[in-house]
Amino acid sequence: MRYPFAEIEPKWRKIWEDKKLYKTDLSKIDNKLYTLVMFIYPSGAKLHCGHWYNYAPTDTWARYKKLKGFNVFEPMGYDAFGLPAENYAIKTGIHPYDSTMKNIADIRSQLKNMGCMYDWDAELMTCVPEYYKWNQWLFIQLYKRGLAYRKNAPVNWCTSCNTVLANEQVLSDGNCERCGSQVIQKNLTQWFFKITDYAEELLQGLETINWPEKTKLMQRNWIGKSVGAEINFKVENSDETISVFTTRPDTLFGVTYVVLAPEHSLVDKLVTAENKKAVADYRDQTRKLTEIERTSTIKEKTGVPIGAFAINPMNGERIPIWIADYALLTYGTGCVMAVPAHDERDFEFATKFALPIRRVILQDGIKESDELKEAFTETGTMVNSNQFDGLRSDEGKQKIIAYLEETDFGKRKINFRLRDWLISRQRYWGTPIPVIHCDHCGEVLVEEKDLPVELPYDVDFKSQGVSPLARNENFINVKCPKCGADAKREADTMDTFVDSSWYYFRYLNPHFSEDIFDKSKTDNWVPVDMYVGGAEHATMHLLYARFIHKFLRDLGYNNSDEPFKNLVHQGTITNQGAKMSKSKGNVVNPDDFTVEYGADVFRLYLMFMGPYELGGDWSEKGIAGTERFVQRVYDLFTSHENIAKEISIKEKYDLQYLSDTEKIIYRKINQTIAKYDGELNHFRFNTAIASLMELINELKALPNCGKEIQVYTLERLAILLAAMAPHLAEECWQIIGKEKTIFENPIWFDADKDALTEDVANIAVQISGKLRATIQIPMNSDEAAVKAAVYTHERVTKWIEGKTIVKEIFVKNKIFNVVVK
């Protein structure tokens, strides 16, 4: 009989639901385990194979832990605010709220068909006031502590989304992370969260969490800590000073010019009359470039002198001040001390504009008179540096900093690449920022008692270039809470990454109305023990969440330093080499497969494809293999109906009382348990399934075993299957006569350690490292016994005939190698 998945799967899902098996008792905190996948964006494309690939294996891991006795909490929810819903509204006129709710309903039913053990009572969505009210509350707390602020700055503007983007949300090709359109620079007044205040802690915290090294490295690079000094250069005939950041104070004697970012405010103050025109032209030219053109390393260096001169604090030397677009306003002080001899960029620039190049660090093994063909950027011996001559440059670095601090010309400084998180968006479908702008009082926070600032439903989406909220009179006009005068609400909404930076707290009490979450609960359950999601969030969501987590800790709202103790990234499933997306038209619909093969077969197939972290290109070629496997399992159980009712079995059997066949089966099931356990624990689903397939191949001999061993084996097999293919396993468990469902009464059988090893070992016999024979010998035989067997083997005698034995290498139970000459 063909495995009747279409009847079985809904049947078990109903039983699980009726018995409320997956509702987690949050009051039981011994053995608590919080397993989380990144919540879903409810797009119109619904669930695709990539989602399944994220959720189904993670659910297998969660079930495995549940079987092993953990009190597992596995929730699911919807990251429901965001641009696509709004863009869809502009195109079709369907309101984002309506389309999002429709999508959520569809996706929820798809999710339920996967058979994951989500606690549906914990379900949440971010687009309802009940949730986003607390984004606003969070904003207010940040604001009150100076961590939310507004400033005018050059920002990334997506020409298609008509909104600003955070740095993290601009791809390295200069395009929008969401839509791929061109991003340009605009000067705008925007809201920021001061994530930089936590830069050092965000860096240090990485040491304490079990995340993929790759991801931690990406965060380290993104945070970009540099240790060096800030040095002040006096400007000739001026009261102004130019402050630069450098990691190489040891090269200070080699500075031959200073570069300011073209937009730097000092430029206007310092430019001389005869250079005004050239400077203005150059600034115009710079403004026209996109960020990516401007920062391209391939682009030839450009710049103009501004006519003013700075004074080197070390030697009083007079050096020209230039502006050049390779100095970035947004990094460090926006000013660079140029040392052409020891910096590649400065070298290139100086060469092009015939500026002097002075060597102050001598490379080991090179004479001072040798020509300098390229910048030398490593450590060496200091030269041309007065009292510092002869020092190693790393030592000199410290000495120079000390000297600068004494003479007040500079100080030790740590600089970060990380910028503050730009959170305002000029769009409708997001959390309104709880601020009121009053002509008299300026920025005024909405009071906590007046939260939430509700997002109005009736808005006009057709207003190109202007946020729909900005044009909504009912929303925008308000009285100032301080003075009562007419005032305007902030029209920007928050980046949706604000929503996702604390949602893992909210799952534990999604409808709690007293506060952002119930600390008495979250303290017991947060941090998340296992977090699974895409690696593309490395420097966005995963960084923001860590920041907000630390902020909430500092507010006294939680007692841990990090939100996600363990992190796993599933690999990306591509189709014909491209990431699945509706716009590319290469989305594979999982429903097609669940209709044809059932959810369990599909789950198994996704897990069997390859290493979880690797992903791969979609192909349905091998699905027949997992289907056959499931069919064979089902047949095996149906041919042993009710057997567990008739026979009672022991927990452990002594191998010596078993028949030869029973011995083989008994060993195999226990070896499989041991192997499977280890593989599953580390998300190695493919090899775990392979071990089950090996087992099922071996179980062809099961009919030749006594009934006790049959029951012993089938019980264990059903439990092993339960994590991977829960519907199938429940059915099999019932077929052999079990009354309670597996997940009602989770159990795990540990492997019988006495049954893991074989009686005999296959030993590879090598002659000079080449395999020439294998011998079978009792397990753990000593060298003498193996040697005796080796030298009586005809293949060995043949190969060593006429040769001298130089050496013998013996590795117990593995190898005997005879080295001959």
Add this chain to the structure above:
RNA sequence: GCCGGAGUGGCGGAAUUGGUAGACGCGCUGGACUCAAAAUCCAGUAUGGCUCAAACCAUGUGCCGGUUCGAGUCCGGCCUUCGGUACCA
């Protein structure tokens, strides 16, 4: 350019600390069952040589070299590819 991962049969992929390369699955070939087909079951399946066949021999984990009794695994130098990053002073 820099940083990181990955290169193993026709395909997806296995291989504790260096210790019998190719587990498991797909596909393919042959056979059984069938009037026939599908499904299922059984056997075979890295390449080359020599064989009716088996046995046997040689080669083989991106390329070149090294360490070792022994290298997919370690070291040095490349190539390809996929991510990340992009003048960060």
